Structure formats: C-alpha cells, structure tokens
Amino acid sequence: MSLHSINPATGKTMQSFPVVQDDAITSILESVTTAQNHWEQLDFDQRATCFTALARLLRQSCDKYAGLITEEMGKLLKEARAEVEKCALGCEYFAEHAADFLADESLASDAGHSYVAYQPLGIVLCIMPWNYPFWQVIRAAAPAMMAGNAVILKHASNVPRCALALEEIFREAGFPENIFRSLLISSTQVEHVIASEHVAAVTLTGSEAAGQKVAATAGSYLKKCVLELGGSDPFIILADADIAFTAEQAVTGRFQNMGQSCIAAKRFILVDSIADEFIAHFEDLISQLRYGDPMDNATSIAPMARADLRDELHDQVERSLSLGAKLITGGAFIKAQGAYYAPTILDRVRPGMPAFDEELFGPVAAFVRVRDVEDAIMLANQTRFGLGASVWTKNTGQGEAVAKRIHAGCTFVNGIVKSDPRLPFGGVKHSGFGRELSSHGIREFVNVKTVWIK
Structure with a gap:
C-alpha cells in the first residue's frame, strides 16, 4: 500500500510513498523511547532553545513550506504563509511560557512540605488532519514536547510530503534525533501504534467517526487521549449588528481555507428582520x-x-435542497481542472436538513432565520456539536450574555472564531474533549504528581 501526494488544483499525483510496515514501526518506537528518556532530562531552557530555533527556521523557509502546503492540500498561498507564521509564533509562545505553566505548585497539607510536580508521560501519538497540515501538528507537538514528551506523528494520508517536511525541520532545528518522527502508516495500523507499550497517550484532530474509534481504542488500552473533532459553529447575527461589517467577517469566517475548518462559521443564524438585507450583502461579497x-x-x-x-x-x-432549503447561489462544481466547488448560499435552512444537522466542510453557507434572540440561542444549541460560536451585535453586554448561554468550547463576540496559543482550545459534546494550547493544553499530557515530604 502507498500514500499519494495529489495536487488538488490539477488532480495530478506528485509523489507516492510506501506505508511503514508493522515490524519497522516497533523499531521506530523503540528509538523514540530512547530519545524521550534523554529529552525529559533536559531543562526547560534547553528545550526552549530548540523551539526557538524551529521558529526561526520556519520563518526563514516560509515560502518553501507555504508552497508545499498549497501544492499538497490546495489552500491559497497567502493563507499557507499565514499558517507557517502561526506555527513560528506557537513555538515561541511555549518556549517562553512552558517553565511557568509547569512549575512545581506548593500545597498545604499535613506534610512538612508538599507540592504538585508536572512530569512528562512519554511518547504522544499525534493523529492530525490535512486542513492545516503544519499548524495542527505544531499546536499539538509544541506543548507536549516542551513538557518533556516525544511525539510520533500519524498525519493525514493525503499530506505525506508535509509530514516528512515537519520531521526534517525538527531535525534541522537541532532537536535530538528521533524525538519527533513521522510515521507514514494507514488508518488500519493506528491501533497497532496505540497498543504499543512505548506509546503513553494519543491526541487526535479529525472527524467525529475517527474520534469515536480512537477514543475506544485508547480506552481499551487505558491510555489518555484528547480529541478535537468536528463542528457546526453558529454565527449568530442579532438585529442591531453592523450589517456591512458583519457580512465581511461572515464571508471570511465561512470561506477562509475554502470552509475546510472545524471552527469555520457553518450555520448563520440571523434575526428575520435583517435577514434579506444581510444575505444580499453576503451574496454581493462572494x-x-x-x-x-x-x-x-x-x-x-x-x-x-x-x-x-x-x-x-x-x-x-x-439533500438539503430536496428538504426545502432555498439555493441563492452556487450549489455546483466549478468547471475547471481540480476539485473546485462554487461558493454556495443556502437560505431557509432548518433542523432536519443536512445543512443544519451535519458539518459542512467546504464553501457552503447555511442561513437559518429566527424570530428573536431566544430563538437564536435555542437553535444554536440544537446540535450535537459544540466547538466554537460567534455572536455579532453592537451591544457587547448583550453579546456576552448570549455567548455564555451557547454550548461550545469557545464563543467569540464580534470576532471570527480562531485558535490562539494563549487561549485553551477544544470542544464539548460530539466536538470532543480535552484542551489544546495555553496552560490548560500543556497540562493534558503530564503526570500531575503529588510529592509529600515529612
């Protein structure tokens, strides 16, 4: 079996790679374990030096890596450049703050001295998606590795060249050999890796179905896992919103990365009194x-x-149109070489339609009309997902009140949902559990260890 790197703009296969066989996986994991035993003995300053060097190399070779991202998964080159820069910022953030986040914490008890130490678990298997092929990896690997863990990357099958490039740049930045390795394996081999005595924990960003399988497998081997899964993010537009500004932000929130993001705006829930005007602005922009x-x-x-x-x-x-949704524009393939789809607006979307109930992972905006704020909150929460949400209004007090009532891992008021190294990131319900980024994320893959001294 082979993994194929296919340019989605042309449909042409650029390169193919054989998958790693199970016996070779075991040998690699043994090498990573040896590297991790050394890595965890380094102090935070030594690990930070490596990540600072990694950030510098990412910036120096930004055009090279952005071009690779665009060529392999299709995103706009300017968006790929921004992704590489975000990776550099993430490396620098955890290089600077990991020591404070994981400092020993003194606690009063019946001991002469007692405290909590945060110690690494070992090897973390990172199962990552294709939509942000560099950032998704760095945002999982940087905190885990600054905490003293090693990382094995199982990347999405359609971005093998990105996977290998990431391994190469870790090596070039001066990280110890084998502390970060990319495994080109199939999804059927994932259980073999999770089951290995060398693997301590698993983190996955991916689909709801993939998350269910990984959680079940990790649970059967009593291994910690963090899941960041799909989303159907509501973009709630209240009657007093600035229509022109909010429409511009809505287009960016929906069509950035061609809508292929877990936290992209998916369901546009808007008060009926402004619906026609808002949709007209939105349609004009796209x-x-x-x-x-x-x-x-x-x-x-x-x-x-x-x-x-x-x-x-x-x-x-x-299927949504067959159930009564109204097509405003798009809804068809663009007649061009490659996997192009026309930006699409569906109006009059309601529960029971795929455009409402399922995650639309692409350039389709679903508009849901509501009577008032209470109706908007009710429909926003009427989903099995709970990753991100945004509320748009000139009254920020009202926006914050609405934000607190939305069932999601994060809710933004007058801003597009995004990940930020400084803020915890993750979801509730079928959008997963656990957190990435910030002080919360770096503590996911550590042993929270009590030390008691008489």
Whole structure:
C-alpha cells in the first residue's frame, strides 16, 4: 500500500510513498523511547532553545513550506504563509511560557512540605488532519514536547510530503534525533501504534467517526487521549449588528481555507428582520471571489483538498435542497481542472436538513432565520456539536450574555472564531474533549504528581 501526494488544483499525483510496515514501526518506537528518556532530562531552557530555533527556521523557509502546503492540500498561498507564521509564533509562545505553566505548585497539607510536580508521560501519538497540515501538528507537538514528551506523528494520508517536511525541520532545528518522527502508516495500523507499550497517550484532530474509534481504542488500552473533532459553529447575527461589517467577517469566517475548518462559521443564524438585507450583502461579497491557481495571490477561491470531499459536500447540498432549503447561489462544481466547488448560499435552512444537522466542510453557507434572540440561542444549541460560536451585535453586554448561554468550547463576540496559543482550545459534546494550547493544553499530557515530604 502507498500514500499519494495529489495536487488538488490539477488532480495530478506528485509523489507516492510506501506505508511503514508493522515490524519497522516497533523499531521506530523503540528509538523514540530512547530519545524521550534523554529529552525529559533536559531543562526547560534547553528545550526552549530548540523551539526557538524551529521558529526561526520556519520563518526563514516560509515560502518553501507555504508552497508545499498549497501544492499538497490546495489552500491559497497567502493563507499557507499565514499558517507557517502561526506555527513560528506557537513555538515561541511555549518556549517562553512552558517553565511557568509547569512549575512545581506548593500545597498545604499535613506534610512538612508538599507540592504538585508536572512530569512528562512519554511518547504522544499525534493523529492530525490535512486542513492545516503544519499548524495542527505544531499546536499539538509544541506543548507536549516542551513538557518533556516525544511525539510520533500519524498525519493525514493525503499530506505525506508535509509530514516528512515537519520531521526534517525538527531535525534541522537541532532537536535530538528521533524525538519527533513521522510515521507514514494507514488508518488500519493506528491501533497497532496505540497498543504499543512505548506509546503513553494519543491526541487526535479529525472527524467525529475517527474520534469515536480512537477514543475506544485508547480506552481499551487505558491510555489518555484528547480529541478535537468536528463542528457546526453558529454565527449568530442579532438585529442591531453592523450589517456591512458583519457580512465581511461572515464571508471570511465561512470561506477562509475554502470552509475546510472545524471552527469555520457553518450555520448563520440571523434575526428575520435583517435577514434579506444581510444575505444580499453576503451574496454581493462572494460574487466578487475568483477561482484560479491557489499559488496566484490574485486567486480567492482555491480548490477543495480532495475530489471525494467535494462530492460529499455537493451531496449534502442536494439533500438539503430536496428538504426545502432555498439555493441563492452556487450549489455546483466549478468547471475547471481540480476539485473546485462554487461558493454556495443556502437560505431557509432548518433542523432536519443536512445543512443544519451535519458539518459542512467546504464553501457552503447555511442561513437559518429566527424570530428573536431566544430563538437564536435555542437553535444554536440544537446540535450535537459544540466547538466554537460567534455572536455579532453592537451591544457587547448583550453579546456576552448570549455567548455564555451557547454550548461550545469557545464563543467569540464580534470576532471570527480562531485558535490562539494563549487561549485553551477544544470542544464539548460530539466536538470532543480535552484542551489544546495555553496552560490548560500543556497540562493534558503530564503526570500531575503529588510529592509529600515529612
């Protein structure tokens, strides 16, 4: 079996790689264990030096890595450059703050001295998606490794060149050999890796179905896991919102990365009194988008990452229309080489339609009309997902009150949902559990150890 790197803008296979066989996996894990035993003995300053060097190399080779991201998964080159820069910032953030986040914590007890120490678990298996092929990896690896753990990366099958490039840049930055390794394996081999005595924990960013399988497997081997899964983020537009500004933000929130993001705005829930005006603004803005080569800075519509994902999205659109949704624009393939799909607006979406109930992982905006604020909150929470949400209003006090009532891992008021190294990131309900980033994320893969001294 092989993994294929296919350019989604052309459909052409650029390179193929054989998967690693099970006996070789065991040998690699043994090498990583040896490296981790050394790595955990280093102090925070020594680990930070490596991550600072990694950030510097990412910036120095930004165009190289951004070009690779665009070529392999299709996102706009300008977005890929921003992704590489965000990786550098994430490395620097944890290099600077890990020592404080994981400092021993003194606690009063019946001992002469008692405290909590935060110590590494060992090897963390990171199962990562294709949509942010560098950032998703760095945001999981940087805190885990600054805590003293080693990382094994099982990347998405359609971005093998990104996986290998990440391993290479860790090596170039001066990290110990084998402390970060990419395993080019199939999904059927994941259980073999989780089961290994060398692997201590698992983190996955991916689909709801993948999360269920990994959680069940990790649980059967009594191993800690963190899951960041799908989302159907509500974008709630109240009657007093600045329509022109909010429409601009809505287009960015929906079509950035061609809508292929767990925290992209998915369900636009808006008060009926402003619905027609808002949708007209939104439609006008997306009519100005132009498809083309994602390497061209003038392009604003990139291909989707794979043709099969485009086909699945179109099926969701078709099924929603058959149940009464109204097509305002789009809803069709763009007649061009590659996996292009037209930016799409569905109006009159309601529960029971795929556009409401399922995650739309692509350039489709679903508009849901409501009577008032209470109706908006009720429908926003009427989902099995709970990753992110946003509320848009000129009254920030009201926006905050609404934000507190939304069932999600994060809710933004007058801002597009995004990840930030300084803030915990993760979801509730079927969007997963555990947290990445910030002080909360770095403590996910440590032994919270009580030390008691008489």
